[in-house]
Amino acid sequence: MVSARSIAAEVRDPEMPMLTLEDLGVLREVEADGRTVTVTITPTYSGCPAMATMRDDLVHRLADAGYDARVRVSLTPAWSTDWISERGRQALREHGLSAPGPAPSHDGPIPLTLLPTARAVTCPQCGSPRTELTSEFGATACKALYRCTDCLEPFEHVKEI
Amino acid sequence: MTDPAIDHDNSYAELLGSDDSQWAFGHDFEDPLAGVDTSVPEGLDAGELAQECLRLGDDALVLSHRLSQWCSHAPDLELDIALANIALDLLGQARLLLARAAAADPSVVPVLPEGSPVPAEDALAYFREAAAFRCSRLVELENGDFAQTTARLLLVASARLAEFERLREHADPVLVAIAAKGVKELTYHRDFAAQWFVTLAQGTAESRRRLEAGLAAVWPYREAVEPAVTQVLTVAEVDEPTAGRSVSRGHTEALSRLLAEMQVVARAHPRGQW
Numbered sequence: 421m422v423s424a425r426s427i428a429a430e431v432r433d434p435e436m437p438m439l440t441l442e443d444l445g446v447l448r449e450v451e452a453d454g455r456t457v458t459v460t461i462t463p464t465y466s467g468c469p470a471m472a473t474m475r476d477d478l479v480h481r482l483a484d485a486g487y488d489a490r491v492r493v494s495l496t497p498a499w500s501t502d503w504i505s506e507r508g509r510q511a512l513r514e515h516g517l518s519a520p521g522p523a524p525s526h527d528g529p530i531p532l533t534l535l536p537t538a539r540a541v542t543c544p545q546c547g548s549p550r551t552e553l554t555s556e557f558g559a560t561a562c563k564a565l566y567r568c569t570d571c572l573e574p575f576e577h578v579k580e581i
Numbered sequence: 582m583t584d585p586a587i588d589h590d591n592s593y594a595e596l597l598g599s600d601d602s603q604w605a606f607g608h609d610f611e612d613p614l615a616g617v618d619t620s621v622p623e624g625l626d627a628g629e630l631a632q633e634c635l636r637l638g639d640d641a642l643v644l645s646h647r648l649s650q651w652c653s654h655a656p657d658l659e660l661d662i663a664l665a666n667i668a669l670d671l672l673g674q675a676r677l678l679l680a681r682a683a684a685a686d687p688s689v690v691p692v693l694p695e696g697s698p699v700p701a702e703d704a705l706a707y708f709r710e711a712a713a714f715r716c717s718r719l720v721e722l723e724n725g726d727f728a729q730t731t732a733r734l735l736l737v738a739s740a741r742l743a744e745f746e747r748l749r750e751h752a753d754p755v756l757v758a759i760a761a762k763g764v765k766e767l768t769y770h771r772d773f774a775a776q777w778f779v780t781l782a783q784g785t786a787e788s789r790r791r792l793e794a795g796l797a798a799v800w801p802y803r804e805a806v807e808p809a810v811t812q813v814l815t816v817a818e819v820d821e822p823t824a825g826r827s828v829s830r831g832h833t834e835a836l837s838r839l840l841a842e843m844q845v846v847a848r849a850h851p852r853g854q855w
Binding site for chain 2: 463465466467468469472475490491493494495496498499529530532534536554555556557558561565579
């Protein structure tokens with residue numbers, strides 16, 4: 421029998437299906453007691469609508485393998501893009517998405533940013549470092565929109581959080 | 582990449598064959614606090630904690646609804662998407678906070694007809710009268726134009742970010758976790774509003790006129806003016822409006838109209854299922 425952990429780890433994110441839940445860093449714990457499994461996941465953003473789908477996919481995939489799974493939510497510590505694995509970052513780039521840089525950390529009050537967020541973003545299509553931010557908010561909560569000023573292709577950047 | 586076992590292109594496929602109660606109007610079918618320990622720590626008054634969560638949750642819910650009213654009406658597509666994203670973050674915060682209020686003090690949840698599958702956070706959102714809402718008057722106001730929406734969002738996101746930073750020291754670990762997550766989202770919201778505030782102030786004479794009018798319209802409803810707001814006004818070279826604080830109590834008429842629109846279908850079908 422395949423371990424519950426390895427089945428849960430291979431379930432994919434419905435919005436960025438090049439990433440497994442493990443690569444995305446939302447899979448926090450898999451506890452198996454015989455055929456009964458408790459999977460703990462954490463939301464990327466408070467309103468992430470993919471949570472319901474992740475939960476259903478985990479339950480179904482584990483059921484297919486003979487497990488009776490429950491999914492619970494863990495809110496703390498809050499998810500960070502720093503938890504996206506190196507394999508996940510590679511998969512993002514291979515699929516034309518720009519991987520996040522290090523998440524910001526603050527001691528004391530969070531400073532206001534009045535200029536567009538400065539990031540060293542490389543075009544995932546042509547590799548050019550000459551890119552510009554189109555919008556800090558993209559098609560899903562976790563992505564910003566960018567454009568390469570060399571190859572002119574638009575692309576998405578998974579933003580640091 | 583395609584997984585034959587999971588059909589993400591068909592939104593309805595996943596709804597079939599599940600045992601969950603599928604209420605027709607919820608955005609999800611699972612308790613957002615599933616598996617989270619929601620017992621109230623000793624020494625903390627459960628009723629007061631619930632009221633605090635309702636205030637924070639209602640602010641998020643009502644502003645989320647206001648921002649979602651921009652959907653397909655924003656000045657350009659990127660702004661449309663940005664406002665919808667911010668609304669979605671706030672809706673997520675509202676769900677967590679209303680669910681936390683209901684778990685702390687179940688007596689705050691409206692009683693629904695027997696057999697209704699409505700989860701507690703949806704019962705709180707859809708089945709309370711305006712008088713039972715705890716939100717501020719600032720989030721209730723109509724959107725006005727994009728400049729007024731920007732001015733309001735700057736005030737609300739700045740105050741909420743500061744409050745969520747303070748909440749990380751709260752005695753309730755669930756509220757602490759919700760706040761810690763929300764801080765990251767609100768940082769993006771405040772920056773978005775601040776950048777557009779400066780852009781509109783330094784744009785054309787018309788964009789500046791509208792921004793100043795929008796700020797003056799929402800200013801009387803402010804609570805604390807955060808240092809970040811003062812900083813933005815300074816950079817934008819916009820003076821603080823001279824209007825004092827509105828002294829009226831209770832909710833605005835705008836909230837009743839918002840709730841009428843938001844709640845009407847759910848209230849007509851409290852047992853609605855699909």
